[in-house]
Amino acid sequence: MIEVKNITYLYPGNEIPALEDVSVTIQDNEWIALVGHNGSGKSTIARIMDGLVDDYQGTVVINGIELTDDTVWDIRDQIGFVFQNPDNQFVGATVQDDVAFGLENRGVPRPEMIERVKNALTVVGMSEFATREPSSLSGGQKQRVALAGALALQPKILILDEATSMLDPQGRKEVLDILVKMKQKFSLTIIMITHDLAETAMAERVLLMNKGHLVVDDVPEKLFSQPDIIKANGLELPYSERLKQELIQDGVKMPQEYMNEDRMVEWLWDKLK
Amino acid sequence: MVVGQIEITNVDYKYQPDTPFESIALQEINFAVEQGTYTAVIGHTGSGKSTLIQLIDGLIKPTTGEVTVVDKHVTPDSSGKELDQLRKNVGIVFQFPESQLFEETVIKDIAFGPKNFGKSDTEANEIASRAMKLVGLSDDFAEKSPFDLSGGQMRRVAIAGVLALEPDILILDEPTAGLDAAGQEQIMTLFKELNVEHGITIILVTHNMEDVAKYADQVYVLNHGKIVKSGGSREIFADQQWLNDNYLTVPVTTRIAQKLINKGYHFDEFPLTVEELSAKLLPNLKGEK
Numbered sequence: 001m002i003e004v005k006n007i008t009y010l011y012p013g014n015e016i017p018a019l020e021d022v023s024v025t026i027q028d029n030e031w032i033a034l035v036g037h038n039g040s041g042k043s044t045i046a047r048i049m050d051g052l053v054d055d056y057q058g059t060v061v062i063n064g065i066e067l068t069d070d071t072v073w074d075i076r077d078q079i080g081f082v083f084q085n086p087d088n089q090f091v092g093a094t095v096q097d098d099v100a101f102g103l104e105n106r107g108v109p110r111p112e113m114i115e116r117v118k119n120a121l122t123v124v125g126m127s128e129f130a131t132r133e134p135s136s137l138s139g140g141q142k143q144r145v146a147l148a149g150a151l152a153l154q155p156k157i158l159i160l161d162e163a164t165s166m167l168d169p170q171g172r173k174e175v176l177d178i179l180v181k182m183k184q185k186f187s188l189t190i191i192m193i194t195h196d197l198a199e200t201a202m203a204e205r206v207l208l209m210n211k212g213h214l215v216v217d218d219v220p221e222k223l224f225s226q227p228d229i230i231k232a233n234g235l236e237l238p239y240s241e242r243l244k245q246e247l248i249q250d251g252v253k254m255p256q257e258y259m260n261e262d263r264m265v266e267w268l269w270d271k272l273k
Numbered sequence: 274m275v276v277g278q279i280e281i282t283n284v285d286y287k288y289q290p291d292t293p294f295e296s297i298a299l300q301e302i303n304f305a306v307e308q309g310t311y312t313a314v315i316g317h318t319g320s321g322k323s324t325l326i327q328l329i330d331g332l333i334k335p336t337t338g339e340v341t342v343v344d345k346h347v348t349p350d351s352s353g354k355e356l357d358q359l360r361k362n363v364g365i366v367f368q369f370p371e372s373q374l375f376e377e378t379v380i381k382d383i384a385f386g387p388k389n390f391g392k393s394d395t396e397a398n399e400i401a402s403r404a405m406k407l408v409g410l411s412d413d414f415a416e417k418s419p420f421d422l423s424g425g426q427m428r429r430v431a432i433a434g435v436l437a438l439e440p441d442i443l444i445l446d447e448p449t450a451g452l453d454a455a456g457q458e459q460i461m462t463l464f465k466e467l468n469v470e471h472g473i474t475i476i477l478v479t480h481n482m483e484d485v486a487k488y489a490d491q492v493y494v495l496n497h498g499k500i501v502k503s504g505g506s507r508e509i510f511a512d513q514q515w516l517n518d519n520y521l522t523v524p525v526t527t528r529i530a531q532k533l534i535n536k537g538y539h540f541d542e543f544p545l546t547v548e549e550l551s552a553k554l555l556p557n558l559k560g561e562k
Contacts, residue, residue, distance in 0.1 A: 037453040038424040084451055085369055139368055139447070140318040165450045166368065168318045168480045169522040195453050236454035239525040239547070246551035252558050261525065265532045271558045272538055 002026040002157065002189070007048060007058035018044045019056070020212045028156075029187045033194055033203035033220070037234030040209040042193050046159050049191075050081050063156065077106065080150030082163040086134075086142035089149075095137070096121065096130040099149045106153070120152035121145075123178055139166030147175065151182065157189045158182075164199070176202065197236050201260075208233060225258035240264040277305040277341075278442065278474055279329060284338030286324055286498075298324040299498045302338070306491075308441070311468050311475045313485040313506070315521065316495035322478050325495065326444050329476070331359030343441065364440030368447045370431035371424070379405070379422075380415040383433045390438070397437075404433040407471075408463060425456035432463070442474040443467065449481065461488060486510060486524040486545040494521070511543040526550045 002025065009019040019041045026032055036042045047053045049060055051072035060067040062075045083089050092098030096117050103113045121127040124144040134142060143166050150158060158179075164172045176199065182188050192199055200206055201220050208216035208223065210233050216223055223230065224238050227245060231237065237245070240261050244254050259267060286299040299321045306312050314322050327333045328340050331347060334356055340347045345358045367373075376382035383401035384394075392400065405414065408429040414422070419430050428448075435443070445464065449457040465488055467473045477489060485492060485506060492509045494502040496519060502509060510516070510527045517523075523531075530544050544550040 038456055085372065087372070138318050138323070139450075162451055166447065169482075170520045171318055195451075195457075234453045234455035236457075239529075242547050243529070243551060246547050247555070247558070250551060250555050252555070261529065262532075265529055265536075268529075268554060268558075269533060269536045269538070272533070272554065273536075 001028055001061075001063060002049060003059075003061040004045065004049065005059045005061070007045065007056055007060070009044060009048065009053065009056040017212050019048075022058075022209075022212070022214050024207060024214055024217065026189060026191065028189055029183065030189055031183060031202070031204045032189075032191045033200040033206045034191055034209070035194060035200055035206060035233075035235060036209035040233075041212040042207075042209045043161055045209070046081075046161060046191060046193055049157075050079050050159060051075055052081075077153070078156045080153050080155035080158045082143075082146050082150045082158070082160045084162040084165060086139070086146040086166075089146055090134040090142070092134065094131050095126065095134055095145050098134055098145060099152050102149060102153050116152045116154070117148075120148040123151060123182075124148045125174065140168060140171050143167055144171075144175065147178075154186070155188070157191070159191045159193075161193045162195065163192075164194075164196070172196075195236070197238055201238070208235075221258050225256070278308040278343055279304070279306040279476075280339075280341040281305070281325075281328065281335075282339045282341075284328065284335040284340060286328065286333065287336045290336050297498055299328070302500060304493060304500065306442075306474060306476065308474055309468070309472045311465070311477070311488055311490045313477045313479060313489035313492045314495060315479065315482070315485060315492060317520065320495040321498040322495055323446070324498075326365065326446060326476075326478060329359075329442075329444065330363050330365055331356040362441045363444060364435040364438050364442070365444045366432055366435050366446065366448050368450055370435070370448075371419075371427035374419040374427060374431055374434075377418060378416050379410070379419050379430050382419050382430060383437050386434055386438045400437050400439070401433070404437040407436055407467065408433045409459070425452055425459065428452065428456075428460065429463075432460075436467075440473070442476065444476045444478070446478045447480070448477070449484070464488070480522075482510075482522050482524045483526075486526065494519070507543055507545055510545060 004022060004024045007019050007022045008017055010017045022045060034042045048056055051067050062078060065071050065074055067075050090098055091101050099117045099120055100113055103116060121130055124147050126144050126148060134145060143163055147163060164175055167175060179190060183190055194200060203220055206218060206220050206223050207214055224241060227237055227241055240259050248254050281302050281304040284299060284302040288296045288298055316322055329342060334347050334351050335349055337349060342359045343362045347355055347359055374382050376385060380398060380401050383404050384397040387397040387400045410429050419427055449460055461484055464475055468475045489506050492506050493500055510523055513523055513527060513531045526544055526547055530540060530550060540553055544553050
């Protein structure tokens, strides 16, 4: 369980807080989509959970351990963090060295390390690239390797900061399928920072941030049925809602509740046939 | 025949040719783009899109065939200098271009390119100011540090830096990755304006099919280093079966249109955008007005 209590944070030199009195509790094995426009505070809150930010007010408790200077490494052992731009986190000379890095740091015995690196690369479909230089990979391939690095640590919590943004649609689907399986198999808690609607729709719960505040904490369908809130927060409207708005504008009477794509097709066909 | 602004004729590109490590990245490429058009290049990761961009920008030369950009030609025998010539007309916005910002102020960062190409400080600053206007950054930003800006603003600065080189052709490699919906829309609108109002030729490399449907005039589909399909965007997206077979996604509009077709609905012309779909359904939505 992740307990974030009354977090306020001001970036050095800024006057407006990046986060203001944010509290949220995330249960084990939940899948969270953390959304909001650029600068809303969503990455900052995720970084605070991983002990990457100092000098904030409030407390973070991860699985009963309060985050402090003394516990930060115990807490990071439980969290895998994948950053948006994988170039910012590569350290190894080869793909396999890179995935091994976190394990080496944690003193995992060599035979086990080799096994875990191999498995993690297989899971993300990158085993044939094990001895390649990370810099020779495409953006999407790098993101897969970064994910493998996080998975190799066998974390309880996985935080993904737009970690699929450079994958092609097929690659993205593959990675999301992997995450669904990992979540079931290892009771992973997943926090996915995303601008992607399909990824938001997959989550069990959406946290919407705006100007350092948590403004919506609800299931995706509920959020999707509120186009005004979505627009006001710089998010993309789900396609079926966009079509609905377009038709309403042209004078068609449409149901208020959120309809996903298939539901929308059914509704349209019923009126068209 | 209209002579294109970019002509790639019968090009193969091999990595490490004539060695045991030889691998083919591009094969039998014929690719043409006319001045002032908007072209999308789509295909999987590893399909050869990046190699194609590098050819147009003179970063690599073809193993066989010829690359022409405006009036400059590059063949396998071309010198490094001839490759450099190709680049004069082309600006590339790479993925996450803001990671290349480095100067103390926005104006210095944008003026760096023109200065580097021999413009005086005054000239370079004037060009930089114009580029800032083009990307919608007000003068207030000029003396700010690029690192104090938001992600969307930083990306505008980086794009202004490319525009300051005054390219005729702008190549965009996933230009909206990592931006929120509002930022994505603004950046894509900006490119369309550069295309329509300033006549800049745009080549968009993307996985975002909604953007392809909305903005591009023509589409090239790459797979395993070959161009497997090309044509107008309506034509490309109408062939949904082919796209599915090639593991390419389609814009949601065409997917919904296809689902309605499967149920028995008929479109006289295949819709590409939400506005088109709505307009085509409207007359037949019974009793809902």
